[in-house]
Amino acid sequence: MFLLDAPITGRRQVARGMFVIGMQAPEIASTVRAGQFVNLGWSAGPLLRRPFSVYRSDGVHIEVVLKAVGEGTRQLLAMDVGEHISCLGPLGHGFEFGAGTRTAVLISGGLGVAPMPLAARDARQAGARVTWVHGARTAVELCSETEGDEILWATDDGSEGARGTAVAASPDAELVLACGPNRMLAAVAERWPEAQVAVETYMGCGTGVCLGCAVPLQRGGYDRACREGPVYRAADIDWGALPSHLAYAVTA
């Protein structure tokens, strides 16, 4: 875990309203694993830091993907190259890639693309053929950047790829990884109880002390999205007790 003052190195648009911000954070970039996140703070920002899954890393820079969902993300998107973001990470427990996995499917909904480029990289390194299924409401909201051996699209309105959800459009695979709205992840859990899913929660500290990001478990009790999560075995979560709609979340 590192706390860095990271200069912004770039910003680009990847879908309608969806942007990628890059920053120089070598200690984090060289150690981050797929599914882990950073907790970002900036001057004049909101009181609490905001968690973002790491989207890409080249060993020196990291990228996060976001939409302007509130005042905080609007401020982040208005920052210029060279301005600094306080970057705490890498945080949380990422995806696990067992050796000898032959097929992997990555399922993302909307901003759930966030951990997938790193997941695709690591799944391929583990020897898997990667299919990425990406869903959004409509074609212009689909992330234009993709990774993997096969890309499948799904849109609610049928304007690109399959009409319907990314979950419905997904083939089966030995390894299933998913990130998106909790409602989508609950559907993943029904179809693939062994899938690994990155959940959305509100977060306070991001480091395991405040217990604000409680995730209800099937076995009873709660643990911390920021520490034991944000990646869980789908069947381990009590989906009925996990809030399904959050104004901002780990993927936002």
Added chain:
Amino acid sequence: MTPDMSVEVGALQLRGPVLAASGTFGYGTEVPLLERRALGAMVSKGIFLRPREGTAPPRIAETPSGMLNAIGLQGPGADAVVRDYAPKWAGWDFPVLVNINAESASEYGELAARLDGVPGIAGFEINVSCPNVEQGGLYFGNDPRAAAAVTEAVRGRTKLPVWVKLTPMVSDIGVIARAVESAGADALCAINTFVGMSIDLNSYGPRLSFRTGGLSGPAIRPLAVHLAHQAARAVHIPVIGIGGISSAEDALEFLVAGCTAVQVGTATFVNPKAIADVHDGIAAFLEAKGFSSLAHLPRYLPRD
């Protein structure tokens, strides 16, 4: 020359006036980044005698310059604290006090007795912002007799320092402060969070599943400075100021207003090095003003 930052809180000698507030530093073992060099003392996450699951999510909601939390005192219980954490605390170079919680005065006493004498536990901070199950859920901290009864119950079971963390949700904090001082408290911590509520305009209901939560952060600081000052005026034991401190200037306001030390809480979520920053900033202030010791800082504390 670096000013002398040490303070005495009752019988406890602390190397600095900046303490970690309960619930914002866990058990001190979670985050390697949380700088400990400047810590005067740490107050653990609040515990009950038995394990507690805590409340359903959402548990936190950000508000202007503040946050609401309703964690529900999730924790592993006294036995786990004794087994898993106290042995680590015993090796640290600053004291660790345990924040204790219960549903009856006798249970507070039982919890103190369970933890008393365990190496690594240097004292207790009583959280009186708990509902008194034997009296229809009335909060101990809102009633001077109940607050005193809890303090006596703990005092009777330990020789270690006993601090009482006061709730701001009272009409006269001085009355409660005097009651727990008379009951044997060694120090007061003022204040705990304010009870607040925030509404979600999409669901037309509360943003927290518990409906209400404790408000902390810079939003409460002027309220907290006033209440800590009122408490300090009412008693002769030390008062530890708490409430929205994120900078040395914030901490100095509490110190000048009559507090012996301060606790930093929510700021640690934002800045994991907040305790060290506040400590270093106080030292720099004293040096700039020509004070060789924190003890020489002028205080504004007219007596009632």
